Amino acid sequence: MPPPTAPKSGDALFASVERVNAELFTLTYGAIVRQLLTDLEEVEEVNKQLDQMGYNIGTRLVDEFLAKSNVSRCADFKETADVIAKLGFKMFLGVTATVTNWDAEGTSCSFVLEDNPLVDFVELPDTCQGLQYCNVLSGVIRGALEMVSMKTEVTWVRDMLRGDDAYEMRVKLTKQVPEEYPYKDDD
């Protein structure tokens, strides 16, 4: 085990990673969504695929995040949510999210984003109103949390592409797998 180090701040974390023009990311994602709509036809299927892509990305990003952030094991779901909002979003997207609307049991909360590089330049045409354009983000959250033994359901509540005042995703903890879950060794 490495000696315990204080977790980095979000800004320091973002400064420490390799960065690229957000345009490349934004336009690439946009082109993928556009092509998926052409090839899969059903908007629901596109939503599903974007979520799946996000999930796969999330399961990989979590390793990079833990390695670079010096974050040690979080005590509970609440602390985990805070770390994702303050450090996770910042490290990868350069923006921070706020965590709000906790339920009484402390098992569901909302991530709220007021600024989201994924949607720069995007205007949804009237023909794809059912499209959850940012589904890759909710997939990433779901995938990353699953790697730290938390099964979640993530749904979109507010979406600025549909005229809301912010992006809000609802994260609901459905199952916390016991700690001794042995996925760490035998790579």
Add this chain to the structure above:
Amino acid sequence: MGREVAESCVDGVVMEMVAAYCGRFYASKPELAARRIEAIGFQVGHQLTERYTMERPRFSDHLEAIKFICKDFWSELFKKQIDNLKTNHRGTFVLQDNHFRWLTRVSIDPSVESIDANENDSTSLGDSAAQTTSMLLYFPCGIIRGALTNLGIACSVTADMSNLPACSFVVRIKT
């Protein structure tokens, strides 16, 4: 300096896009998957040139446009220029990147590295990692073709990865 995101975000979506098209959608039709991946790159290249040429005078000939791709355009994308540009002066240009970033960063099975560099026979590249790599390269090929097309240069673009991690993009201008 404009807005930035972590490079892993780009790596992530590109890798997942390639995996989705080659694995989930067109597993048995690689040539269809290739065409879709190229089309995604084409749109990105088309849009990026629009942005990156905003503050500059118009190019006066093909060579000037190709040089723009090798220098400014490549630097915006990969923080380095194309290492070597060759042309036969008959409309074919070879753009070589000695360390193509998407090949060095994107996780590829180590077995690919051991393939004899002179062994250009595609049957020997039969393992899936090499196939994924070659599918991945349709994306930058599409980007280059989209960029040049938007600058008024109709062309085809192919990639040659027989010298990993170096990668050459061959641009053939249509006459």
Add this chain to the structure above:
Amino acid sequence: MVVCVAVVGHQNNPLYLQSFTEADDALKLHHVVHCSLDVIDERVNNPKRNSPALNETFLGLLYPTENYKVYGYLTNTKAKFIMVTTDLDVKDADARNFFRKFHAAYVDAVSNPFHVPGKKIASRSFSARVSTIVRSFSSGTTA
């Protein structure tokens, strides 16, 4: 004031056209825009030998009519921008500045993943942005 702006694609296909007058002179303005395309082609294909900026995007005054002055701009991707104004005394720098902002708005509009190249620009935010640019130009030069 600016009475009309237009964006025209590389095959002279109209991508955006908006007039800003109350008067019923849309047809006349369309005609003015149409004529300016020929002037642009002429300028680009037969550049003046000793023109200082051969490939500059800003093409300057294309031609004056009795009532209007028509300015042009040609991007590297061969999109043509046209601005028709009733101001007879326009500073070069103001016209340049106008096109620079107009161009930036256009680039963002075509960066929308759902925009199809060569098709008309349907974006509401683009229209709003262009209106703002037009208004600030008019207030800036007539004040």
